[in-house]
Amino acid sequence: xxxxRLFISSMTAxxxxxxxxAQASTSDxxxxxxxxxxxxxxxxxxxxxxxxxxxENGNLVAVKCAVQSPMTANDYVKVIHMIAEGNPLPNxxxxxxxxxxxxxxxxxxxxxxxxxxVWVLAQMSNGEFWRTSADTVVTLSACTEMI
Amino acid sequence: xxxxxxxxxxxxxxxKRGELFSIRAIVQHDMESGFRHTEQGVRVPRDIIREFVCTxxxxxxxRADLHPGIGSNPVFIFDAKADQSGVIECRWSGDNDYLTVLxxxxxVL
Numbered sequence: 431x432x433x434x435r436l437f438i439s440s441m442t443a444x445x446x447x448x449x450x451x452a453q454a455s456t457s458d459x460x461x462x463x464x465x466x467x468x469x470x471x472x473x474x475x476x477x478x479x480x481x482x483x484x485x486e487n488g489n490l491v492a493v494k495c496a497v498q499s500p501m502t503a504n505d506y507v508k509v510i511h512m513i514a515e516g517n518p519l520p521n522x523x524x525x526x527x528x529x530x531x532x533x534x535x536x537x538x539x540x541x542x543x544x545x546x547x548v549w550v551l552a553q554m555s556n557g558e559f560w561r562t563s564a565d566t567v568v569t570l571s572a573c574t575e576m577i
Numbered sequence: 578x579x580x581x582x583x584x585x586x587x588x589x590x591x592x593k594r595g596e597l598f599s600i601r602a603i604v605q606h607d608m609e610s611g612f613r614h615t616e617q618g619v620r621v622p623r624d625i626i627r628e629f630v631c632t633x634x635x636x637x638x639x640r641a642d643l644h645p646g647i648g649s650n651p652v653f654i655f656d657a658k659a660d661q662s663g664v665i666e667c668r669w670s671g672d673n674d675y676l677t678v679l680x681x682x683x684x685v686l
Contacts, residue, residue, distance in 0.1 A: 489648060490648040490649075501658075512646075514646055517646050518610075519644055519646060521646065522644055522647065523641055523642065523643055523646065524641065525639065526640040526641070526642075528636070528638060528639075529658075530633060530636055530637070530658055530660075531638055531639055531656055531657060531658070532597040532656050532657060532658035533597055533656040536641075536654060536655045537652070537653070537655075538648075538651065538652055538653050538654070539647070539648040539651070539652055540648060541610070541645070541646050541647065572610075572648075
């Protein structure tokens with residue numbers, strides 16, 4: 431094999447090899463989602479999800495989630511899951527509500543390792559699933575720095 | 578002996594019956610993700626808060642399962658419905674016997 435051909439094929443192999451496995455891939459996130467929902471169907475919408483479209487520092491990203499619901503004893507939002515596709519561990523947080531919450535809404539601060547899509551998955555008291563997603567661009571990522 | 582740290586829970590201390598009020602709970606914690614390395618290449622072990630629970634007179638209002646994707650000094654802002662005077666209790670528990678409990682009275686008019 432000529433050295434040029436060898437060079438090209440080895441460079442191709444390097445490009446294609448999964449050399450940065452520190453981050454979860456889209457399929458990891460999909461696995462986490464399918465583990466939560468099992469074999470039920472998911473509808474899109476109903477969830478308000480506030481994620482800044484451009485994040486300067488991935489170490490603290492303020493997010494807000496809200497689901498429309500009357501929050502009565504037999505119709506309320508049971509749990510809201512947040513799943514980040516590009517984080518080393520896709521699970522971010524799972525928040526459980528009760529009728530006493532009055533409102534299915536929370537704000538917190540999360541870490542984002544990379545520019546990515548973040549999913550929000552909500553389960554109602556009758557078992558129904560809803561989801562939504564938001565994309566963001568992260569300029570300084572979390573988790574990777576040395577200490 | 579469990580470890581604990583400084584926590585602050587804020588809400589308006591007088592609420593009208595039937596109204597929603599917002600609770601803001603913050604606690605001091607590094608939330609060491611377990612994905613970071615020292616300069617020598619040694620992985621820093623994970624040390625995070627695993628669970629946050631808020632109860633209102635013993636009844637659950639809000640609970641969260643935390644993962645390393647939550648930033649340091651975790652904050653949660655959520656709502657509760659005022660129905661009786663009593664105590665709001667916030668409890669954070671996590672790795673290495675971490676436990677912080679904070680109780681605060683609430684007056685419902």
